Amino acid sequence: MANKSAIITGASRGIGRGISLELATIGYDLVVNYAGNKQAAEKTVEDCQEAAQLAGHSITALAVKADVGQAEERDHLVEAARIQFGRLDLLVNNAGITSIGRADILKAKEENFDQLMSVNLKGPFFLTQQAANWMIELTKQGIVESPKVVTISSVSAYTVSVNRADYCMAKAALGMMTKLYAVRLAEHGIRVYEICPGIIASDMTAPVQTKYDKLIAEGLTPIPRWGQPHDIGKTIKAIALDYLPFSTGEVINVDGGFHLRTL
Ligand code: NAP
Numbered sequence: 526m527a528n529k530s531a532i533i534t535g536a537s538r539g540i541g542r543g544i545s546l547e548l549a550t551i552g553y554d555l556v557v558n559y560a561g562n563k564q565a566a567e568k569t570v571e572d573c574q575e576a577a578q579l580a581g582h583s584i585t586a587l588a589v590k591a592d593v594g595q596a597e598e599r600d601h602l603v604e605a606a607r608i609q610f611g612r613l614d615l616l617v618n619n620a621g622i623t624s625i626g627r628a629d630i631l632k633a634k635e636e637n638f639d640q641l642m643s644v645n646l647k648g649p650f651f652l653t654q655q656a657a658n659w660m661i662e663l664t665k666q667g668i669v670e671s672p673k674v675v676t677i678s679s680v681s682a683y684t685v686s687v688n689r690a691d692y693c694m695a696k697a698a699l700g701m702m703t704k705l706y707a708v709r710l711a712e713h714g715i716r717v718y719e720i721c722p723g724i725i726a727s728d729m730t731a732p733v734q735t736k737y738d739k740l741i742a743e744g745l746t747p748i749p750r751w752g753q754p755h756d757i758g759k760t761i762k763a764i765a766l767d768y769l770p771f772s773t774g775e776v777i778n779v780d781g782g783f784h785l786r787t788l
Pocket of ligand 1: 560565644
């Protein structure tokens with residue numbers, strides 16, 4: 526039987542890499558997307574192949590450079606999966622950038638806003654559209670059975686940071702995007718999920734490590750530790766293994782309990 530296949534955007538480093546490594550252990554063929562860091566992407570590919578082998582699977586993983594904010598590069602990304610694997614069982618919209626310059630909301634620049642929206646919101650929206658149309662064809666042909674789309678949002682979808690307005694707004698919009706696609710695609714047997722990570726150790730959070738170390742030590746999260754990329758990876762593995770068969774449009778918090786209010 527052919528392996529299932531997944532596209533993971535932004536998979537050279539951080540959370541996307543963690544997701545790829547977990548999917549490798551359950552025998553998924555992988556398109557490891559990246560924006561420019563070829564070396565890191567190739568390392569992820571190599572480590573995924575090794576992780577799969579250790580788990581008793583033989584997989585193909587390939588690194589594909591594509592800026593998810595650019596239409597023709599999204600085409601190239603999906604085409605790579607089509608040519609290499611001929612199927613798509615899972616799309617993970619993970620790629621994202623932080624707010625450029627982290628400027629106060631009263632000073633934020635329009636060009637930075639446009640750039641962030643293009644990568645963090647427009648990219649996932651149109652990539653999902655493209656993947657979903659292909660998944661519909663594939664299910665009709667009986668090539669895939671229960672395709673899924675997972676989008677990585679953030680606690681910033683509902684937590685105010687006045688120096689990262691564009692990031693917060695894009696993440697909030699991804700929540701609605703998940704609901705929209707969940708409803709539209711249910712009749713085609715495609716399930717759609719949003720994963721809402723808390724504070725996860727990666728290059729993105731490295732510059733604010735000391736700040737978050739302190740907040741976590743002071744009780745910011747009921748589970749008092751940093752999240753790791755594999756925490757997100759394992760959640761996606763559960764989705765990929767069909768352990769959430771009667772849920773769609775669901776928001777899954779992977780945040781050590783950050784979202785809980787206490788009194
Ligand atoms: P990261 O360590 O900065 O890694 C970002 C990844 O995205 C890299 O693989 C990078 O590729 C890729 N990328 C950047 N721009 C891209 C583009 N235009 N097209 C395609 N790929 C692109 O970030 P991370 O912390 O793993 O974050 C991953 C996702 O989780 C993001 O959506 C982020 O908003 C979200 N998130 C993170 C946290 C956290 O605490 N870390 C919390 C909540 C949500 P290159 O290596 O080629 O640059």
